[in-house]
Amino acid sequence: MMKKIIIAILAAFPVFNLFGQQFRSPDGRLAVELSCGDGQPAYTLTYDNTPSIVSSSLGLVLDCADFSKNLSIDKDGIRIDTVQVEYSLGKIKKSKVSHKAVEAVVPFTSAGKPAFDLILHISDNDLAFKYRISRIGDHRIAQVREECTSFVFPDGSTTFLCPASTPMGGWKRTWPSYETKYEADGEMGHNGEGYGYTFPCLFHLPQAWVLVSETGVDGTYCASRLTGRGGSRYDLGFPDPAEMNGAGSACPMIRIPGETPWRTITVGTDLSPIVETTIPFDVMRPKYSSSREYVFGRGTWSWIIGMDAWTNYEKQIEYIDLAEALGYESVLIDAGWDWRIGRGRIAELAEYAAGKGIGLYLWYNSNGAWNDAEGSPYDRMDRSKARREEMAWLQSLGVRGIKVDFFGGDKQEMMQLYEDILTDAEDYGIMVIFHGCTLPRGWERMYPNYVASEAVLASENLYFFQQSCDEEAYCATLHPFIRNSVGSMDFGGSALNKRYGGNNDSGNFRKTSDVFALATAVLFQSPVQHFALAPNNLQDAPEWAVDFMKSVPTTWEDIRFIEGYPGKYVILARKSAGKWYIVGVNAQEETVQTTIPLKGLIDKKTVRLYSDDTDLNGSVKEVRTGRKNQIEVKIPCNGGFVIE
């Protein structure tokens, strides 16, 4: 009891000590300490008094002021509050979020005048912070030349990072598009391919795990990244000037008063807080309310198996019928529909689908003039008038959503385009998926009609490269800890074809099992999933696999990390409509053999277990949970399991 009271007091008031001001999470275990020794603003972050971030710089360099040095903390101006974070959001990993957080406003001054306020939001495993500028003389705008936030990790940490790609590199000069590979347990001290690392960034410390990201980025700022500065130091970095073929600015312009997006750091002694965090959404608010009920759910998508050639009227009829047979809610028609099918016949398809209660998603090129990406329609999403005309037409057809592809990087101008597309689409009741794009940063909460983004080496690579098929399990074991932890991920997976090809007799070989495909339908989170199932799967795939894919949900009430290690294997549970699904996949040579306690998840005498034998042949059986209420599972390499 006494300990609880002391922790409560510690949490409620900043501790003034020799070094600076300390602020603690509601449970007292996560502590951020701010200091200004020699005028240099800095912070450290500890969990259970063990450093997660060792002393790291803070500050902003603006065109009109240098707030990176000669600063002081205005101790008398500090305000601190305990807040209850409470909201419902049916399209993220957890539909009802409820916990306490400590919020603090810490004013920094420069020569006696206000510099910036550092705004802190500290929940039990998350620190979010941002800079707010209230006044600089008569200035009404400022360019942020540099944000001096850095992240220095303890010695002995390893990294799980994804290099930002060369601007204007890649296919049709479409990079960067967050489609590079994560390296598991990499060493510190590098800077990717010279352009830093895209968020989120995972670090394995000697005694903790730390996930660094950002949230709340819209057209008022650029999207940021981490730049490796050698040793264990990483700095917040801005987009490369060469993005958008050099157009736009790498440095954001802000209004005064104004603020930066939130920088977020999630810390856990195990991986549960990393997998289960809701910090990208906790600190955001909806940018507009919607009177509409958006329909999430499952869909079919021909392009992933048949590519452009299948974007024709007859195939799309087949895929609408497939969606109906599976009980799905939508069909995604990919690039080139405007000339391969034609607008008139798209209207016919929309009507045919509507007759079955199925909605269409249509693909768009975001260009514009930021890369050479082929694929039409283009010139429909980059400017307001054309975009709104197009969306009015889509609405008249009852089209449910759009998938907009091939964006031009992370500069502020491009972030404004994402926001404009979402905002206009809301006016016409249209949901939005982004591809060839940046990471979503709190958008699930900010924009009611936002669905998901690619920003991952998604299923198309399984079609393109055998190597991606060979590494499918490895990548799948990374996403729940990193990319998919901070935002909905449009992956387009769960193929049951043996090969990525039209007739299942050509194309790259899938190395993962059918149970693996089922498991990833739960493992990967997005409120809308267009699965890579093909019409032939109704005949040639195991009946139990098709039946599971018919019933799998895409929206979730809750999540529980069970065990795993990024790059090796992962086991987690998600709950939908009161029912837990426990799933796992394994990328390691050796079979994972473990016992899963069902306490707090499932309280039944028997459960249904989908699992693989050593040759990756799947089967489903009813298994007794026994007196100990637990289940033994074995996951062979490239295999999976599902318990429901």
Ligand code: CA
């Ligand atoms: Ca892509």
